[in-house]
Amino acid sequence: MSASSAKCEISLTVNGESKIVDAYPMERLLDVLRHQLGLTGAKEGCGEGECGSCSVLLDGVLVNSCLVPVLQAQGANITTIEGLAGKSDLNRLQQAMLECGGAQCGICTPGIILAASHLLSKQPHPTPAEIKEGLSGNLCRCTGYAQICEAIAEAARVEVAE
Ligand code: FES
Ligand code: FES
16 A cells, blocks of 8 residues: 555544544545544435535535545535534524425435525525525435425525514
């Protein structure tokens, strides 16, 4: 095994907590999150960057963690679905997904919520077209997207009302 493929220590911040992992540089961030850090919210769907079920935020940018070598996360701030909710409460998006029936089998749901959260952080009052565009990297085989889009619109309405 060459030196470049040896394991190394990688420091990163995950959901506000500093972590050091011992990983191969090209190991997928998705695997490190799930297997080393026990954060199983990010799911593996396609493993090829097509479905968005593995989405996380890396320094505020929505990425497919199945395509990110963990070395790229050195020193970065990572937010997973586990970092979005409060300790006991669902956040407004999670609540809206529940109320609108936006989650069925649930495989896509963490990635959809992260994509929606990212969208609402940039555009608090998205139009239906902006919601569709915001979800363009996330596939759902179950819902037909209507309930998901409604949930995001509902979450935006709740935010305005609060
Ligand atoms: S599992 Fe990463 S994009 Fe599908
Ligand atoms: S709820 Fe099943 S893939 Fe979206």
